[in-house]
Amino acid sequence: MRHSGGCHCGNIRVQLELSRPPDQMPLRSCSCSFCRAHGTRTLSDRNGLAEITVADWSLAEKYRFGSRTADYVLCRRCGVYIGAVCETGSGLRAVINTNCLDDRAAFNQPPAAPDYDGETTDVRLSRRATNWMPVTLR
Template sequence: MYRVSGGCHCGNILVDLALARAPDTHNPRACDCDFCRKHCASYVSDPQGSLLIRIKDEHQSGKYHQGSGIAECLVCRNCGVLVGALYRNDGRVYAAVNVKVVDGRTNFGAEQPASPKTLSDAEKVQRWQDIWFSNVSIVTVDA
């Protein structure tokens, strides 16, 4: 596994990604919805990998629903950084991480455009279940 970490600007929301393949084999998806475009968000995920999201102050972590309202965007309320997107279904969490929050000089592949607004709700859900992290843990930690 390839380990990558990062988080929001203030450090309230931290992410630890375990990727099954090297980061440069992952092409972040640049979502073209209005919300993601305004945040310059581009997402990486690995259905064979895992994701740990650590939140220091839950009151400062916001979940913003936009578009179809099915997925939630995880945003730090303190510093305003869009950390990723989550989809919850039957007790499972699927997630994708905004590559802009990754620390250091991790080299991912070239960004590719993604246009979820052209998909039906059922197609979106299927896509998320197929390509997003499915081994996701979200924990609250002591600051």
């Protein structure tokens, strides 16, 4: 189950290997103000693999906010939000914004809207270590 995508101008590319078909992938659109503003629909497949390739890092932003424990990767040139990356006890992990995938329409589960407000940083990092997907950044 391979999927690819990236930002609009082509500076950032994404490759995904997922363990189940897109119409069975749970999606999330959490209640934080960043997700509200971007209309994100994110996935994380702990049994999958993600690869984010950036042609020119001077045109990519690693935006941090809130607990400042994850990098929200955006293209500075075209503004597309790719996903969030976090260093955890089980290595580098990510969630990917399905809206940046070429076959975004195939991901048709209604997104859940969890509220992570009030979560401690320790709990947040261990949740990501378990639930976010392994990623390599290039």
